[in-house]
Amino acid sequence: MSTLVTGIAELVTNDASRGEGALGVVPDAALVIADGAVGWLGPAREAPAADRMLDVKGRAVLPGFVDSHAHLVFGGDRAVEFEARMAGRRYDGGGIASTVDATRAASDDQLRARLRALVAEMRAQGTTTVEVKSGYGLTIDDEARALRLAREVTDETTFLGAHVVPAEFAGRRDDYVELVTGPMLAACAPYASWVDVFCEPASPHAFDGDASRAVLEAGRRAGLGLRVHGNQLAAGPGVRLAVELGAASVDHCTHLVDADVDALAGGTTVATLLPGVEFSTRSPYPDARRLLAAGVTVALATDCNPGSSFTSSMPFCIAMAVREMGMTPSEAVWGATAGGAAALRRADIGHLGVGARADLTVLDAPSYRHLAYRPGVPLARALDV
Amino acid sequence: MSTLVTGIAELVTNDASRGEGALGVVPDAALVIADGAVGWLGPAREAPAADRMLDVKGRAVLPGFVDSHAHLVFGGDRAVEFEARMAGRRYDGGGIASTVDATRAASDDQLRARLRALVAEMRAQGTTTVEVKSGYGLTIDDEARALRLAREVTDETTFLGAHVVPAEFAGRRDDYVELVTGPMLAACAPYASWVDVFCEPASPHAFDGDASRAVLEAGRRAGLGLRVHGNQLAAGPGVRLAVELGAASVDHCTHLVDADVDALAGGTTVATLLPGVEFSTRSPYPDARRLLAAGVTVALATDCNPGSSFTSSMPFCIAMAVREMGMTPSEAVWGATAGGAAALRRADIGHLGVGARADLTVLDAPSYRHLAYRPGVPLARALDV
Numbered sequence: 001m002s003t004l005v006t007g008i009a010e011l012v013t014n015d016a017s018r019g020e021g022a023l024g025v026v027p028d029a030a031l032v033i034a035d036g037a038v039g040w041l042g043p044a045r046e047a048p049a050a051d052r053m054l055d056v057k058g059r060a061v062l063p064g065f066v067d068s069h070a071h072l073v074f075g076g077d078r079a080v081e082f083e084a085r086m087a088g089r090r091y092d093g094g095g096i097a098s099t100v101d102a103t104r105a106a107s108d109d110q111l112r113a114r115l116r117a118l119v120a121e122m123r124a125q126g127t128t129t130v131e132v133k134s135g136y137g138l139t140i141d142d143e144a145r146a147l148r149l150a151r152e153v154t155d156e157t158t159f160l161g162a163h164v165v166p167a168e169f170a171g172r173r174d175d176y177v178e179l180v181t182g183p184m185l186a187a188c189a190p191y192a193s194w195v196d197v198f199c200e201p202a203s204p205h206a207f208d209g210d211a212s213r214a215v216l217e218a219g220r221r222a223g224l225g226l227r228v229h230g231n232q233l234a235a236g237p238g239v240r241l242a243v244e245l246g247a248a249s250v251d252h253c254t255h256l257v258d259a260d261v262d263a264l265a266g267g268t269t270v271a272t273l274l275p276g277v278e279f280s281t282r283s284p285y286p287d288a289r290r291l292l293a294a295g296v297t298v299a300l301a302t303d304c305n306p307g308s309s310f311t312s313s314m315p316f317c318i319a320m321a322v323r324e325m326g327m328t329p330s331e332a333v334w335g336a337t338a339g340g341a342a343a344l345r346r347a348d349i350g351h352l353g354v355g356a357r358a359d360l361t362v363l364d365a366p367s368y369r370h371l372a373y374r375p376g377v378p379l380a381r382a383l384d385v
Numbered sequence: 386m387s388t389l390v391t392g393i394a395e396l397v398t399n400d401a402s403r404g405e406g407a408l409g410v411v412p413d414a415a416l417v418i419a420d421g422a423v424g425w426l427g428p429a430r431e432a433p434a435a436d437r438m439l440d441v442k443g444r445a446v447l448p449g450f451v452d453s454h455a456h457l458v459f460g461g462d463r464a465v466e467f468e469a470r471m472a473g474r475r476y477d478g479g480g481i482a483s484t485v486d487a488t489r490a491a492s493d494d495q496l497r498a499r500l501r502a503l504v505a506e507m508r509a510q511g512t513t514t515v516e517v518k519s520g521y522g523l524t525i526d527d528e529a530r531a532l533r534l535a536r537e538v539t540d541e542t543t544f545l546g547a548h549v550v551p552a553e554f555a556g557r558r559d560d561y562v563e564l565v566t567g568p569m570l571a572a573c574a575p576y577a578s579w580v581d582v583f584c585e586p587a588s589p590h591a592f593d594g595d596a597s598r599a600v601l602e603a604g605r606r607a608g609l610g611l612r613v614h615g616n617q618l619a620a621g622p623g624v625r626l627a628v629e630l631g632a633a634s635v636d637h638c639t640h641l642v643d644a645d646v647d648a649l650a651g652g653t654t655v656a657t658l659l660p661g662v663e664f665s666t667r668s669p670y671p672d673a674r675r676l677l678a679a680g681v682t683v684a685l686a687t688d689c690n691p692g693s694s695f696t697s698s699m700p701f702c703i704a705m706a707v708r709e710m711g712m713t714p715s716e717a718v719w720g721a722t723a724g725g726a727a728a729l730r731r732a733d734i735g736h737l738g739v740g741a742r743a744d745l746t747v748l749d750a751p752s753y754r755h756l757a758y759r760p761g762v763p764l765a766r767a768l769d770v
Contacts, residue, residue, distance in 0.1 A: 079752055079758045080754070082758040083714055083758075086713065086714070087713065121762065124763075125763070276760070279708055280708075280760070282708065310755075310758050311759055311762055312759075313760070313761030313763075323471070323664055323667065328471065328472065370464060370695075372471065374695045374696055374697075375661070375665070375696050375701055376698030376700060376704070376760075377506065377698050378698075378763035
């Protein structure tokens with residue numbers, strides 16, 4: 001059963017050989033989907049026949065957004081903490097503890113309902129792949145439970161036992177790292193593709209360079225790919241550690257020194273920027289232009305979580321990246337699609353070449369530019385083919 | 386036929402005597418609608434019987450958003466101009482001319498289709514009242530046409546012949562003001578409730594204080610209420626002129642001197658802030674805190690238009706006002722509902738007291754705080770009762 005998608009005012013392929021610019025834009029395009037993959041794409045006038053037709057009536061079509069950084073297994077919310085922060089309180093990660101309490105207290109069904117609602121909310125906004133982290137359980141059972149639930153909705157699951165040091169380990173960070181790298185990792189690895197750590201010596205709640213290295217190396221020995229939360233609150237060792245260890249992505253990158261930019265430019269690690277965090281913590285935005293100028297691969301993601309960034313909207317992140325981080329609309333859309341795929345080391349998503357997964361997002365607009373030009377407007381949705 | 390709305394986790398009434406704070410928040414509330422108006426509201430446990438029930442299942446309910454500043458009758462779009470601006474080009478209002486050309490060239494049906502699509506898009510995001518301006522026709526017939534079309538979708542129509550001086554009057558601003566205040570006003574007044582002027586001596590395209598006064602006084606003589614675009618690009622006479630003439634609202638207020646704030650504090654004119662404009666023109670945001678501290682009534686609106694702010698999203702404006710303009714979530718929600726109603730001098734909308742119009746917006750969230758806490762997420766929609 002093949003489907004011919006017609007009426008595409010503008011098709012973003014992310015294949016520069018297929019069309020204009022880095023996005024490989026094909027105007028007045030058509031696309032054939034067969035067996036869940038792209039079978040053909042090109043100018044509408046050259047489209048082959050197919051079993052059925054789907055007319056998108058003058059809309060733009062993009063690869064589905066790839067949200068490579070999200071925390072969707074949690075209980076409670078922190079709207080009141082957000083309100084206090086907007087009135088001047090600083091963010092240091094300490095509020096994570098309240099989500100840990102609420103998550104531990106929640107039933108599987110409660111966590112599952114929230115998780116599924118957020119994934120549906122994302123899909124309704126054009127996100128077709130989402131990475132989901134643990135990190136609000138922080139016991140062996142609660143972390144394994146979070147990952148087991150996450151696996152129900154995505155292949156991209158990340159063990160983040162090293163999110164913060166939980167209250168019961170106060171003053172005993174080394175003991176907690178031993179737990180994370182030992183029995184907790186053993187219990188979680190079967191449900192996880194990735195290991196991650198909140199490397200932030202500036203936070204009293206997170207992990208320094210040595211502890212972060214221990215977590216990442218243990219994860220690698222357990223067969224997991226590496227990801228890092230780095231340089232969110234201050235410059236520190238996170239970015240260079242990520243590059244040194246060949247992590248797929250280092251996320252946040254808000255505070256960088258030249259050596260960090262040089263390391264990223266010389267390595268294989270994607271810099272994933274999370275403008276929702278700077279929005280919701282009222283922090284300075286990272287300088288994407290500096291990274292792009294140095295040749296670094298830049299991805300955008302939501303960091304959807306109840307504390308520092310409760311947006312699930314990739315279009316919002318695109319708009320903020322253009323307004324605040326020096327990205328062009330084209331670079332921001334690339335970062336939210338191909339960039340996210342690179343951050344997950346996936347070749348089958350984030351583009352619409354022949355053979356790619358048929359993950360399509362359609363806009364109620366004629367051009368990808370409208371994602372930044374029309375901020376806040378719900379233009380994007382995943383297309384059910 | 387009466388309807389009992391139940392399952393309201395949080396009801397924003399904007400009546401401080403009804404509940405907590407300036408928003409008059411009632412938790413676990415119910416509301417009865419009869420004959421298109423609010424018949425009763427209060428705690429759910431005290432709710433009376435009604436002909437039918439509508440369960441919103443733990444969501445927050447607010448007065449529908451009142452978007453008191455929008456330009457929805459136009460042809461074409463300006464996505465490419467937006468992109469150039471994000472790459473560094475400055476905004477001075479000159480691009481309006483390209484929309485004038487596209488608008489004049491469009492058929493009634495084309496303009497109507499765009500207008501209705503935008504109003505539907507707004508309603509799907511929780512806006513139940515929208516003001517619509519002319520201002521892209523700038524001939525007698527084209528301005529009257531815009532207002533005739535606008536009247537098909539709203540009672541709040543505004544004659545903005547004095548948007549910019551059209552190209553055919555280049556160097557003859559006085560002649561154009563004579564046209565606007567004479568035959569153009571006469572042709573437009575039957576379809577308009579308000580007159581407005583882009584008072585901006587700093588722009589080569591707009592109007593100085595004397596011309597603005599002439600436009601407003603002529604409008605008043607024709608029976609129209611007064612509105613002003615003022616102090617967008619630089620400090621100038623707009624705000625004080627608006628207050629002096631008793632305009633319902635002066636909009637933008639980006640660049641204010643102390644005398645402007647004092648005038649607003651001592652007058653009856655609402656200051657309507659339009660954060661979408663600062664977002665999309667990469668301008669400094671206005672300081673809402675300064676106005677609120679002085680006791681000024683502050684409204685929020687989208688200024689939806691294809692040039693300087695193509696958002697239709699009141700939730701986006703609320704989130705930006707909280708992040709960038711020093712408003713609390715409560716003040717921003719008030720500004721987007723009761724504030725907008727005040728800017729239109731309407732007592733029947735913007736609140737949910739008994740007798741108010743049954744314009745309800747429901748959030749996919751338990752609290753109004755989520756409008757800022759979850760930026761970019763399409764949480765709000767107008768409730769069809």
